[in-house]
Amino acid sequence: MSENDGKKTLGIRGNRPGQVKQSFSHGRTNKVVVETKRKPRVVVPKPGTASAAKAAGAKGGPAKGDPSKRPAGISDAEMERRLKALQAAKAREVEEAAKRAAEEKSREEARARRRAEAEAKEREEREREAALKAKAEEEERKKREAEEAKVREKAAKAQPAPDPAAAQAAEARGTGKSSSAPRKTDRNERDQKQTRGKGSRDDNRRSGKLTVNQALRGGEGGRHRSVAAMKRKQDRLRQKAMGGAEPREKVVRDVQVPEAIVVSELANRMAERVADVIKSLMNMGMMITQNQSIDQDTAELIIEEFGHKIVRVSDADVEDVIDSVEDKDEDLEPRPPVITIMGHVDHGKTSLLDAIRNAKVTAGEAGGITQHIGAYQVQTDDGTTLSFLDTPGHAAFTSMRARGAQVTDIVVLVVAADDAVMPQTIEAINHAKAAEVPMIIAINKCDLPAANPDKVRTDLLQHEVIVEKLSGDVQDVEVSAHTGDGLDELLEAIALQAEVLELKANPNRSASGAVIEAQLDVGRGPVATVLVQNGTLKQGDIFVVGEQWGKVRALVNDKGDRVNEAGPSEPVEVLGLNGTPEAGDVLNVVDTEAQAREIADYRIQAAKDKRAAAGAATTLEQMMAKAKADQNVAELPILVKADVQGSAEAIVQAMEKIGNDEVRVRVLHYGVGAITETDIGLAEASGAPVIGFNVRANASARNSANQKGVEIRYYSVIYDLVDDVKAAASGLLSAEVRENFIGYAEIREVFKVSGVGKVAGCLVTEGVARRSAGVRLLRDNVVIHEGTLKTLKRFKDEVKEVQSGQECGMAFENYEDIRPQDVIEIFEREEVARTLE
Known part of the structure; x- marks a missing residue:
């Protein structure tokens, strides 16, 4: 360390000292003397001189003219080449440094130019704002002077003889001349400005801190306003100078209101905030949330308060939201046909369905799936997809037709070849004709010896059903569900009929379909099997079906797998309903839950009214x-x-x-x-x-x-x-069955007898025990079995009856879960004919 002027310096001895100013937080500074190191001067001698040779020798390198001191293997030419390369490298370094300096200078000039442009633009904006403000103040001053002139004119008219001195003062005020003495108000204003300016200077002088935010903002200018904020301010000043902004015109809407409507839905139809509607209701003394309903009269008061017009609609109008538009031809796409197999229950309809399923469903699939959902799809040999419906009865089909839902495309009428046409067959023909659905006649049981297919064709002529073999247009196929003969021909006939119909549907619209069957599952809740007819039913869709509504929680296809969507002619199980619908109900997808709830409530009320007036x-x-x-x-x-x-x-x-x-x-x-x-x-x-x-x-x-x-x-x-x-x-009334209790017996012991099973040793405590009577087994006064006796013995003899107080042995038919202390109730049934009163 060295001493210089009494201050400590940093560095080594022999260097020149210098001063550096250090800045710290809270405005503190410090000066430190720092010694600057001087680099040693390096003198490069010119090549060919004695000094150069000496320098080369000092560095250990051989001189050009002294081969003895040069490294082995280095010639004069090689030495010259190396020196030239060294000089070229130094020249390139100098060029690159000059180039970098030029680029840095151009960047500095560009930044300075942009900074100058920004400052000029900001200055121009401030000048424009000042001009607009001055213009507005000038107009305000002129307006105020005009008002004061009017006031003075009215005052002059009210005074008949004005004072000359007052007139002179008024004239002086009008011309803008001021007296030699300054007014007290002006002095006060000037004093306040001086005080504010002095305080501002004092504040600036006392603010010794320099924070990071102040340094980034640029010091004195403070935070600059954005260009968007400046434009908004200019627009406000321009509108103020032109006479103020025009108020936005309120849109008056026609609000459709049913007899009851939810508050949130009312606000949505008015395009108003829900909070404003609730506030208006509270002002009326009604503490109602957005999920509660209000009547039509209350809704009218709210709508008029917000300036809209009410349109009262009836309850039936809520179903207008269901999409019923006609599909365009270019939007339609081919869909699989829907086939319903009908006929007499004894003519082999179920056997034919099982034969088709077993013939076309792959091995290993769960056998009960298709029957469980009541509908399934079959893939033919040529790749055609067919959708079959298993309607459990004619009532379901009739309800579908009554609601206008064309659920089925083709009806396969099953007629037994040994039994011909039956009344239920005729009823199925009437159903098909009423629905205007083509039929295919499947003559079943052709493998039996008593089969007569020609008699079936002849009997069908009486009901205006003419098959192709009799020069008609109705296809007929001879099949056997037992042997499987004719099943392929039946499927080909169905595919041919479907091709003639040219079945198409639009999958890109709101889904609609018909309920094939519905049930209440303990684990999954209400489940409906739906056949989609139009559109695509997707998971998450909100729908209404009959008197029920819901949101699709899950879709299960005919194979038991979950799917995300179902297209036309595809049967699926739908989960997510709030109740169990009826077979034949129509499913329609709507936009909101409020619409679905309104439609369901209307249909429930309509059904109640219909039942009341039935x-x-x-x-x-x-x-x-x-x-x-x-x-x-x-x-x-x-x-x-x-x-x-x-x-x-x-x-x-x-x-x-x-x-x-x-x-x-x-x-x-x-x-x-x-x-x-x-x-x-x-x-x-x-x-x-x-x-x-x-x-x-x-x-x-x-x-x-x-x-x-x-x-x-x-x-x-x-x-x-x-x-x-x-x-x-x-005569159609079923006979009334009455039960007569004839006795009670208590089990004392239970024995196991070979060949018979468990035998109860009983004591008849009341009445009589008969072999032909019915019995119930009671355990803790709960009936656990009801049936008949297999044996009734007194000692070793089989008896018909045992009186009260006697012991006997009893064995139940197909039941052996008997225990001591169980009670046997013996009763007899008798049928009594009934009549209508």
Whole structure:
């Protein structure tokens, strides 16, 4: 270390000292003397001189002219080449340094130019703002002077003799001349400005700190405003100079409101904030959340308060949100056909379905899947996909047709070759004709010796079904579900019929479909098997089906696998419903949950009203719809012909009042006039009698009735007619079963007997025990088994009955879970015939 002027220096002895100023936080500084190191001067001698040779010798390198001191193997030429390379490298370094300096200088000039442009632009903006502000102040001053002039003019008119001195002062004020003495107000303002300026200078002088933010902002200028903020300020000043901004015009909307609407949905239809609507309701004294409903009158007050117009709609209008647009031809794509197999239950319909499934479903697949969901798809040999429906009964098919849902494309009518056409076969033909669906006749059981396919074709002629073999247009195939013969021909016929129909659908729209069957699963909740007809049903879609609604939580196909979407003609299980729908209900996808909830609530109310007014149905269509709503009710079908319309309607109303929950009278047809052969044909197809009230049958009708075995009854008094129909309906009532308890027995011991099984040693505690009676096994007063006795013994003898107080041995038929202390209840059943009152 060295001393210089009494201050310590940094460095080594012999170097020149210098001063460096150090800055610290909180405005503190310090000066330090630093010694600067001087690099030693290096003198490079010119080549060829004695000094150069000496320098080369000092560095250990050989001189050019002294080969003895040069390294071995280095010639003069090599030495010159090395020196030239060294000089070229130094020249390149000098050029690169000059180039870098030039680039740095150009960048500095560009930054300075951009900085100058930004400052000029900012200065121009400030000048423009100052000009606009000055202009606005000038206009405000002129306006204020004009108002003051008006006030002075009014005051001058009010004073008849003005004071000359006051007039002179007013004139002086008007010309803008001021008195020699400054006003007190001006002095106060000047003093305040000076005080503020002094305080500002003092503050700046005291602010010794320099923070990072102040350094980044650039010191005195503070934080600069953005260009967007400056433009917004200019726009506000420009609008103010032009007379102020025009208020935005409020959009008045026509708001559709049903009888009840949710608050959030009302706000959405008005395009207003939900919080504003709730605030308005609170001002009216109604503490309601956004998920609660309000009535139509309250909604009208809210809508008028927000300046909109209300459009009252009825409950039925809520279904207008369901998409019912017509698809364009270019949007349609081919889809698989939907086939429904119908026919008499004894004609092999189920066997034919099983044969098709076993023939076309790959081995190893769970056998119960397709039957479980009621619908499945089959792949033919040529790659064609067919969708089969297993409708459990005609009621489901009728409900689908009644709702206008064309669920099926082709009907396969199964007719047994040994049994020909049956009444249920005729009913299936009527269903297919009513739905305008083509039929394919499958003549089953052709392998039996008594099979007669030609008789089936001939019987079908009576119902206007003409097969191709008889020069008709209805395909017929002879099959055998037992042997599998003809199944391929049946599938080919179905594929040919589907190709003729040219079935197409639009998969790119809101989905719609029909419910094939529905059930309540313990683990999964309500589950509906849906056949998609239009569009694509996707996971997460909100839908309404019948009186229920929901959101698709999961989709399961016919193979039991979960899928994300289902296209047209594809059956899937839908999970996510809030309740179990009915078979035949139509599924439609909607936009929001509020719409789905409104539609479901409307349909529930409509169904309640319909059930309340069901007793007033007088037309044939209403009666048939009511009768088919419950297929478990036994029906007595009849045909009524009367002399006048009033009598026919009175008879029909009387028939509706006959019956109870188990039996009802179904009027297939009623009319005015004589009984014709057409009436006899309809009665023969449905197995119904024909009732004539003050009319008779013509000759052809009588002959047809005798041939077909149709009963015709004539009446002239309506009471006799009602009594006879009531007696006939009573025959359909199931007999009432009554139970008579005849005794009780208590199990004391349980023995195991070879060949018999477990035998209970019992004591008859009450009544009598009979071998032919029914028994129930009670354990802790809970019935755990009901059946019959296999044996009743007294000691070693088989007896018919055992009296009270005696011991006996009992063994149950197909049941051995008996324990001591169990109680056996012995009872007898008897049937009692019932009649309609």
